[in-house]
Amino acid sequence: MQATSLLKEVPKSSRPRERLAQYGEKSLATHELLAILLRTGPKDSNVLQLAMRVMNEFEDLHSLKMASLEELMTINGIGKAKAIEIKACIELGLRLAHSTQLKSGVITSTKTAGALLMQEMRDLQQEHVIALYLNTKNEIIKKKTIFIGSLNSSVAHPREIFREAVRFSAARIILGHNHPSGNPEPSEADLVFTRRMVECGEMMGIELLDHFIIGDQIYISLKEYGII
Incomplete structure (x- = not known):
């Protein structure tokens, strides 16, 4: 041998x-x-x-x-x-x-994204952070729950969100998180987190299109709110 x-x-x-x-x-x-x-x-x-x-x-x-x-x-x-x-x-x-990337619809407006996230999150009893990852045509290529927190607070780090964006070759991100209290008014922590996401996105070349806060039959778009 x-x-x-x-x-x-x-x-x-x-x-x-x-x-x-x-x-x-x-x-x-x-x-x-x-x-x-x-x-x-x-x-x-x-x-x-x-x-x-x-x-x-x-x-x-x-x-x-x-x-x-x-x-x-x-x-x-x-x-x-x-x-x-x-x-x-x-x-x-x-x-x-011969496989192709699965797509779950297309985002055409703030109303479209808000309605989708409202349907997804309106009955949740804990805070969830959900990310919609979009391609350059604003088609949803991945929807992922990033974090599930306590009734009153959630902690999601931008790196976790952008890690998935890179993994799926996303061009843009839409975030949504719910307020189980039913009041979608953004907290100071919500505003700080959103600004951090915008800054990280600018550095990475992945745009944060919007961040929605979902309440009881109502939502707030932080883009329309003037934060993004």
Whole structure:
């Protein structure tokens, strides 16, 4: 058995899992990605060698995509289980390639946003902070509850809100939080928080379109209130 037949004998810096963790998936060669999927090699070779064997068997990724279970299983080290895993991974990749970001409506006005948040939050008994993440067309690409607080107060840090904005590649944000008392009049804390959100948004290039405070059958737009 050669010295490189066991993956543990390969330097850690050259192992695909460690390389992906350190440098990201785009830095890996195709056979390294395949090796992560295969996990283990046969007795006579390590998983990197097995992955290279698979890639050498087929001319290109298209040929690998079209390979049947039986064709995959002709490769030494690829049994039925690994062949099934390869086919499942290929199909998942194809479905991901054809996937699109789900959208939950479009915001066309302050009234549209206020009505949506009113419907969402009017019966809540605790304070909630909800963020609507929008694309450049003001389509809602994600709606997320950022915080649930006590009856009287809530604490939501801008970094939590903008972390999700970056994650979803949002261009704009609309915030809403409810006052369980039913009175939507903004507190000083509401105003300070909104100003911080505006400042953070300006620095990050992600606009805070509005911040709504939801009361009992009534809401206040802090944009219309003159805070944004």
